[in-house]
Amino acid sequence: xxxxxxxxxxxxxxxxxxxxxxxxxxxxxxxxxxxxxxxxxxxxxxxxxxxxxxxxxxxxxxxxxxxxxxxxxxxxxxxxxxxxxxxxxxxxxxxxxxxxxxxxxxxxxxxxxxxxxxxxxxxxxxxxxxxxxxxxxxxxxxxxxxxxxxxxxxxxxxxxxxxxxxxxxxxxxxxxxxxxxxxxxxxxxxxxxxxxxxxx
Amino acid sequence: xxxxxxxxxxxxxxxxxxxxxxxxxxxxxxxxxxxxxxxxxxxxxxxxxxxxxxxxxxxxxxxxxxxxxxxxxxxxxxxxxxxxxxxxxxxxxxxxxxxxxxxxxxxxxxxxxxxxxxxxxxxxxxxxxxxxxxxxxxxxxxxxxxxxxxxxxxxxxxxxxxxxxxxxxxxxxxxxxxxxxxxxxxxxxxxxxxxxxxxxxxxxxxxxxxxxxxxxxxxxxxxxxxxxxxxxxxxxxxxxxxxxxxxxxxxxxxxxxxxxxxxxxxxxxxxxxxxxxxxxxxxxxxxxxxxxxxxxxxxxxxxxxxxxxxxxxxxxxxxxxxxxxxxxxxxxxxxxxxxxxxxxxxxxxxxxxxxxxxxxxxxxxxxxxxxxxxxxxxxxxxxxxxxxxxxxxxxxxxxxxxxxxxxxxxxxxxxxxxxxxxxxxxxxxxxxxxxxxxxxxxxxxxxxxxxxxxxxxxxxxxxxxxxxxxxxxxxx
Numbered sequence: 001x002x003x004x005x006x007x008x009x010x011x012x013x014x015x016x017x018x019x020x021x022x023x024x025x026x027x028x029x030x031x032x033x034x035x036x037x038x039x040x041x042x043x044x045x046x047x048x049x050x051x052x053x054x055x056x057x058x059x060x061x062x063x064x065x066x067x068x069x070x071x072x073x074x075x076x077x078x079x080x081x082x083x084x085x086x087x088x089x090x091x092x093x094x095x096x097x098x099x100x101x102x103x104x105x106x107x108x109x110x111x112x113x114x115x116x117x118x119x120x121x122x123x124x125x126x127x128x129x130x131x132x133x134x135x136x137x138x139x140x141x142x143x144x145x146x147x148x149x150x151x152x153x154x155x156x157x158x159x160x161x162x163x164x165x166x167x168x169x170x171x172x173x174x175x176x177x178x179x180x181x182x183x184x185x186x187x188x189x190x191x192x193x194x195x196x197x198x199x200x
Numbered sequence: 201x202x203x204x205x206x207x208x209x210x211x212x213x214x215x216x217x218x219x220x221x222x223x224x225x226x227x228x229x230x231x232x233x234x235x236x237x238x239x240x241x242x243x244x245x246x247x248x249x250x251x252x253x254x255x256x257x258x259x260x261x262x263x264x265x266x267x268x269x270x271x272x273x274x275x276x277x278x279x280x281x282x283x284x285x286x287x288x289x290x291x292x293x294x295x296x297x298x299x300x301x302x303x304x305x306x307x308x309x310x311x312x313x314x315x316x317x318x319x320x321x322x323x324x325x326x327x328x329x330x331x332x333x334x335x336x337x338x339x340x341x342x343x344x345x346x347x348x349x350x351x352x353x354x355x356x357x358x359x360x361x362x363x364x365x366x367x368x369x370x371x372x373x374x375x376x377x378x379x380x381x382x383x384x385x386x387x388x389x390x391x392x393x394x395x396x397x398x399x400x401x402x403x404x405x406x407x408x409x410x411x412x413x414x415x416x417x418x419x420x421x422x423x424x425x426x427x428x429x430x431x432x433x434x435x436x437x438x439x440x441x442x443x444x445x446x447x448x449x450x451x452x453x454x455x456x457x458x459x460x461x462x463x464x465x466x467x468x469x470x471x472x473x474x475x476x477x478x479x480x481x482x483x484x485x486x487x488x489x490x491x492x493x494x495x496x497x498x499x500x501x502x503x504x505x506x507x508x509x510x511x512x513x514x515x516x517x518x519x520x521x522x523x524x525x526x527x528x529x530x531x532x533x534x535x536x537x538x539x540x541x542x543x544x545x546x547x548x549x550x551x552x553x554x555x556x557x558x559x560x561x562x563x564x565x566x567x568x569x570x571x572x573x574x575x576x577x578x579x580x581x582x583x584x585x586x587x588x589x590x591x592x593x594x595x596x597x598x599x600x601x602x603x604x605x606x607x608x609x610x611x612x613x614x615x616x617x618x619x620x621x622x623x624x625x626x627x628x629x630x631x632x633x634x635x636x637x638x639x640x641x642x643x644x645x646x647x648x649x650x651x652x653x654x655x656x657x658x659x660x661x662x663x664x665x666x667x668x669x670x671x672x673x674x675x676x
Contacts, residue, residue, distance in 0.1 A: 045299055045354075047572045047612065052298055072333075108337075119340065121361075121561055123581065143611035144361070144562060144581045170300060172357060174580075174611040185572060185612040187300045187357060 028109065028200070032073065033064040034163060036196020040081050042097065044088065046176075047185035053090075057083030057097070059192045061165070063105060073107040077120060077147065079169050081190045086128070088176075088183055095178070096129040099171050099188050101145030114153035114161075121146050124171035126188060130178050141173030141186065153198065161198040167191070253422060254408075256329035258338065264324045264404065265342035273350050284352045295348045295355055302612040303356035304573040311366075311530040311564050312491065312521050314359055318343060318367015319374055320404055326375045327408040332472045339367045358579050358612070361562040365532035369519040372473040373493055376461060378402030379424040384414070391415070427474075429463035429674045431596045433628070435638050435666030439483055443660045444526045453484035454664055456640075462496075463595045464539045465510050466674065469499035473517075483524065491521040497534070510541045518558065526660050527644055528577055529620060531563030531608075535586065548594040548674070556586045563608040565620065567648045568656055570613040578613030582606055584620075594674040600626040620646045628668055640664040 040059035045052045058081070065075015079101045086097035103122030109115065124145030129138045149167025156162060169190040176183040276285035303310070321342035325335030343363040347355035378398035386394060395415045399406040409415055439454035462475035476495035483489040494516045502511040514537060521530040537556030544550055560582035570578045584606035591599040603623040610616045624642040631637060645659035 043299055045301055047302055117337075119337075121365075141611070142609065144357075146357075146361070170357065172300075172302075172611045174609075175615055185302050187302070189299050 028067050028070055028073065030200060031064070031066050032075070032198060032200045033062075034196045034198040035062045036060070036163065036165060036194045038165070038192055038194030040190050040192040040194075042081055042083060042086070042099070042188055042190045044097075044183075044186060044188045046183045046187070049183075053086070053088050055083050055086045055097070057081050057086075057190075059190065059194060061192075061194065061196070065105070065107075071109045073109075075105055075107070076102065076122075077105045078102050079147065079167075079190075079192070081169070081188075081192075088181060094130055097126070097188075098129075099124065099126045099169075099173070099190065101125075101147060101169050101171055103145050103147050105147060109153075114155065116151055116153060118149045118151070118165075118167065119147065124173055126171055126173035126176070126186065128176050128178060132179065137179050139176045139178050141176060143172040143174050144170075145172075146170040149192075159200050161200070163196045163198045165192065165194040165196060167194070254327070254329040254412075256331075256334065258325070258328070258330060258334065261325040261328040261330055261335070261338045262341060264328070264408075265321050265338060266345070268320070268324070269342065269346050269350050285350075287349060287352055291352050292349050298354050300357040300360075301354040302358055302572055302575075302579060303353065304575040305356075305359075307528045307530075307564065307566065307577050308488075308523055310358055310362055311528075312488070312523070314362040315366020315370050315519060315521075315532075318363035318365075319369075319371030320367075321363070322367045322371025323375050323378075323402050323404040326371070327402070327405040332372055335371070336364075336368055339364050339371065343367070358562065358564075361532065365517075365561060366519050369493060369495060369517050369532070373461070373476050373478060373495055374401040375405060376424045376427070376473060376476070377459070378405050379422055380427065380430075380461075382409075382421075383425070384417075384419040384421050387416075387418070427462045429460075429466040429595055431458070431460040431670065431672040433458040433596070433638075433668055433670045435664075435668035437638075437664065437666035439485075439662060439664045441485075441526075441660065441662035443658070444485060444524055444662070450485070454489075454666070455482040456480070456638075456664065456666060460595060463674065464496065464499060464512050464514065465505075465541050466595075468501060468505065469496070472497045475499070486524040489522065489524045491519070493519045494535075502538070508543045510543075512539045513537075514539055514556075516556070522644075527646070527658075528566040529564065529646075531560050531582075533558045533560040533563070533584075535559075537586075550592055552588075552590045552592055552597075554586070554588045558584050558586065558606075560584065560606065560608060563606070565608050565618050565646070567610075567614060567616055567618060570610075570616070572612060575613070578608070578610040578616060578618070580608045580610040580612070580618075582608035582618075594672060596628075596670055596672045597626070598628045598630075600624075615651055617649045618646060619649075620644070628670070630670075634669050634671060636668045636670060638664070638666040638668045640666070 037060040041056050043052050043054045061077060061079040063075050063077035065073055067073045081099045083097045085093040086095040087093050101122060101124045103120035105118055105120030107116050107118045122145045124143050126141045127138060129136050147167055147169045149165055151163055151165040154162045171188045173186050176186050273285050276282040318339055322335050322339045325338035343360055347360055378401040381398040382394050395406060435456045439452050440449050442449045444450055457480040459478045464475050473495035478493045481490040496514050497517050498515040500513045502513055516535045518533045518535055535556040535558035540553045542551040562579060563582050564577050564579050566577040570576060586604040588602035590597045606620045608618040622644055626640040628636050628638045641663050643661045648656040
């Protein structure tokens with residue numbers, strides 16, 4: 001038994017020594033890009049509204065950037081949400097809602113594992129369309145975009161990873177004016193559960 | 201936000217300011233209670249000698265912000281019987297379900313007090329050994345938790361952006377100012393006075409030091425204590441402004457404080473906000489009239505540091521607050537541009553130029569028919585450019601010509617696009633060793649464009665004549 005323990009101890013010491021001697025290669029370095037998609041849910045609030053409208057939809061995102069350090073990446077992220085059966089009131093499904101954000105994001109990996117947290121701020125756009133008798137009525141808005149999220153990077157190789165994302169995207173796009181309705185100071189918050197492919 | 205409740209009392213001298221419901225509790229009494237609660241988290245250390253930098257402790261930093269938020273909320277709920285502070289699980293569930301909204305608080309509350317108190321959160325991180333970047337998440341978490349769980353009102357998106365972005369900017373600058381004021385190598389009354397003087401800038405840092413026994417213990421000063429190069433200029437005198445009180449030119453008293461901490465060209469970029477500038481203006485009309493600040497987030501020398509003509513690429517984070525009876529404008533922005541300096545002769549003279557383009561993440565501007573509910577100003581993002589030409593000696597400007605154009609697109613308030621122009625000329629003439637006379641002109645004009653009404657254009661020129669005292673250092 002003592003021999004086994006001594007052997008194990010030597011092996012552990014030896015492994016530690018080898019680890020300590022080998023130069024630590026940066027875990028993450030250089031440029032990276034990621035593209036992904038997934039289901040999402042939008043929640044639209046406005047000034048003076050006593051309740052919110054919510055609906056499901058499809059989301060996609062693309063982000064590209066570089067690394068500041070082994071644990072911090074910085075880049076630009078473009079995110080979009082589409083729901084063809086949206087409504088500002090209960091039971092209404094006549095509106096097509098499209099929102100997008102373009103934000104500068106910082107991605108922080110707290111450890112050498114794949115967990116990461118993300119935050120960013122930038123621009124947002126929103127388009128709400130209702131089909132009318134003489135074509136479609138559209139309301140466009142632009143404003144502030146904000147994003148938070150977390151996820152996990154499953155590294156397949158040094159150059160490629162599959163990434164899960166859970167994010168919130170806040171878009172403040174101003175007033176939405178459509179026939180028969182005016183919604184002031186719209187804030188649309190999208191929640192996304194997505195999966196992406198990351199290339200480094 | 202908890203902090204506005206204290207700062208807001210100081211701002212009540214502004215006659216047009218609506219009293220915010222998110223306003224201070226019992227001023228110093230509230231602070232004292234917060235201090236007492238906070239103290240419970242801090243292990244008092246009686247050591248006479250201490251390490252310059254505390255060991256990083258993110259948990260303690262976040263815990264202190266939770267204590268501050270909880271204490272302020274409970275003081276307002278139990279002590280002042282404020283309805284907005286009566287939170288509970290139903291309110292929290294509703295806030296989570298409904299999510300973000302724009303609030304109706306006063307301009308000074310949203311654009312000055314929130315950033316100041318975001319800075320308090322930020323400095324809970326800095327006071328517990330976290331670096332600049334590590335303190336940012338502390339600010340975000342503390343602000344987010346207050347917005348969702350500290351008030352009965354729905355979480356406010358403008359509060360969140362103002363408190364986090366402004367909190368980071370003001371927090372880091374105030375942390376460095378506080379560290380410069382404090383002196384770990386001094387003793388006696390002078391030491392205590394320095395600790396007290398730093399408190400308004402960095403209360404969390406001061407309190408942590410107090411309960412660690414560092415107000416009396418000795419230690420080495422951290423690197424931020426001595427920025428190597430700085431210019432502090434304090435001026436007092438008369439201000440002449442048209443349109444501020446009425447249509448004619450009105451005369452009033454003014455105090456203008458300029459601080460340049462560090463110098464872009466004194467060394468290479470080290471850390472965020474290793475170089476920053478602040479301008480504070482107090483006036484007998486309206487109290488705090490202006491607080492403008494800009495800190496370098498990143499800098500890159502574009503040529504040799506020994507060259508006669510230097511150019512540097514810089515990314516700055518800006519904070520702007522202008523509030524007087526005639527105009528209210530402010531916000532959080534990031535700018536990218538080039539700073540240059542032409543060295544003239546060997547006696548320290550030079551010409552400096554700057555040209556920057558900026559993105560306004562969240563701006564605020566008053567406008568006729570603006571706002572939401574009781575709010576009288578708009579919120580929105582935007583963009584702009586800024587330029588300046590200056591002549592200096594060892595970093596101290598004695599001539600400055602500047603201009604700035606900003607565009608703000610409203611996303612909360614009246615549907616509008618605002619264009620703001622700022623320009624000015626400033627001269628400082630020395631008359632004795634540190635004393636001088638400064639003459640400053642400043643023109644603010646703005647145009648608001650609405651889809652459903654006529655354009656609104658206004659202009660506010662003003663001049664200032666000040667007796668200035670300048671202290672500067674420029675070390676290699």
